[in-house]
Amino acid sequence: MYKLICTIIKLNRKSNNALLKRTLCSLFFVLCSQLSIAQVKTSIDTTSIKIGEELRIQFEIEADSTDLVVFPDQQSFLPLEVIESYATDTTFEASKFKYRKEYGLTQFDSGNYTIPRQKIIFNNKFYLSDSIQVEVRDVAVDTTKQQMFDIKPVVDIKKSPFDFTVLLYWMLPILLIAAGIFFYLRRKKIKREREKELPPYEEAIVALQELDKSDYLLQNKSKEYYSLLTTIVKRYLDREVDKSAQESTTDELIERLQEHKKAGYFDFDTEDIKKLESILKRADLVKFAKMQQASGQSEADRNAVEEIIHHTHEAIPEPTEEELLLDALYREEQRKKRIKKHVLFGTLGTVATLLLALVVLSSIYGYDVVKDKVFGHPTREMAEGTWVKSDYGAPGIIIETPRVLLRKPVEIPEEARGVVVTTSLFEYGSFTDDFSIRLNTTTYRDSVPLNLEQSLEMNLQKIEENGALNLVVKREDFETETGIKGLKAYGDFNLKYPNGKIAEEKLEYTLLMFQQEQSMQLVLILNNKRDFYATEVKNRIIDSIELEVTEKQAQNAK
DSSP, rough: HHHHOOOOOOOHHOOOHHHHHHHHHHHHHHHHHHSSSOEEEESSOOOOTTTTEEEEEEEEEEEEOOOOOOOOOOOGGGGGGEEEEEEEEEEEEEEEEEEEEEEEEEEESOOEEEEEOEEEEETTTTEEEEOEEEEEEEEOOOTTOOOOOOOOOOOOOOOOOOOOOHHHHHHHHHHHHHHHHHHHHHHHHHHHHHHHOHHHHHHHHHHHHHHHHEEEETTTTTHHHHHHHHHHHHHHHHHOOOTTTTTSSSHHHHHHHHHHHHSSSSSOHHHHHHHHHHHHHHHHHHSSSSSOOTTTHHHHHHHHHHHHHHHHHSOOOOHHHHHHHHHHHHHHHHHHHHHHHHHHHHHHHHHHHHHHHHHHHHHHHHHHHHHHHHHOOOHHHHHHHHHEEETTTTTTTEEESSSSEEEEEEOOOOTTTEEEEEEEEEEETTTTTEEEEEEEEEEOTTTTTOOHHHHHHHHHHHHHHHTTTTTOEEEEEEEOTTOOOOEEEEEEEEOOTTTTOOOSSSSEEEEEEEEETEEEEEEEEETTOHHHHHHHHHHHHHHHHHEEEHHHHHHHHO
């Protein structure tokens, strides 16, 4: 451009006007072409970010509607990472289209980075954007103000118990539905087969016609041919004349047909019986001795069988009303037997499936666990259910129990009103249950001296009065952190019911007593000695006990 301007100045000195005009025109076109070159504008919302924070870089270019513009690929922004490539924004302004493309970038290591120049394609030409310096800062952490803690020890988490009840609720409907579908399809199949079954005479004629269509004789398969032929005639006789025809030998069948004829049950033609005997014996020779038949003998035997069936059909008398009634009753009885059989098999199948599931689950989780889940266990339900934490009495005993303790009305006797100020009693269950809780708080007058030993003896005596035999007593003295004195008594006994019977299994008792100023607090827990869940519930209750400390007791503790 500089050389071009110098040339214009020299030409001006020579006053060559024509050449000057041409040169100025050329300069004008060059400037216009320079102005028409695409301009790429690069902008960024910030040059300093924290680790992982997003910054946005934008490219803007003006072009006509027919121009081809391709923005850079996401991999070209390294060492920064592209979080997101936003959609291209297009606007129309001053007869030009403006294309804006944004990219979200970030970096997860602190330091100074350079966004390299990006290649933008414009009508098969490459244009480069500006490079930009970016700072990525660390996140400030003040460890002097952050409280530090030791690493906590590993805590064993109990595996969530398998809920067999849910499995049973799912398995039982599925088994019932499967059994219902099976019996429905089976019944439908049997009914379809019965509907397809033709009367004996029609069935025999159709079978003979099917035999005529076969190619056994063409293939010289006399054994197969005679096997089918004898089966057809025996099945017909089995359904119409003799129920054991199919299982009988030739001699047995002929003998029974002659007996039926002599008895007058059926008016058989003697000639038909002789023909049938001849055909059956010849068939035996073909099947077992592989005897070869003369030409045309097989067709003759087939026609003879058809005549025998036809004559027998005509000889069979029409059933009387009484016979029809007996037949209907017989069919109804058979139908009921089939229904009972299906119900029996279905019940046995269901029971067998449930027993199999019980055996499998018992082998995995144990019989007692499965039994408790299926049939229920009261103390297990308490152990695994929702517990309640409450404050009872004054001064209060804060305790967590599987059931809310109910307040029992207690009337202070007339002779004890000079000693006792207030008393309250809370219970769950009774003395004869496998699990029970009793909680009592009593406040005495200031002039009354309190003694834990005497109170223990009185409470043990009350336990014996309620039916405890062979009471075993073990005791421990203790004192809480706040200075409250306590006494623990525990052991077991045999329970005698009001009717005089003695329980076979022993009951355990745990008696906790606390003395706080002029107040006595008592917690008594009774449970079945062999009940694992009851023992678990008892230990959890004892571990949850908290005492509401009086103001005077708190000052003494200090």
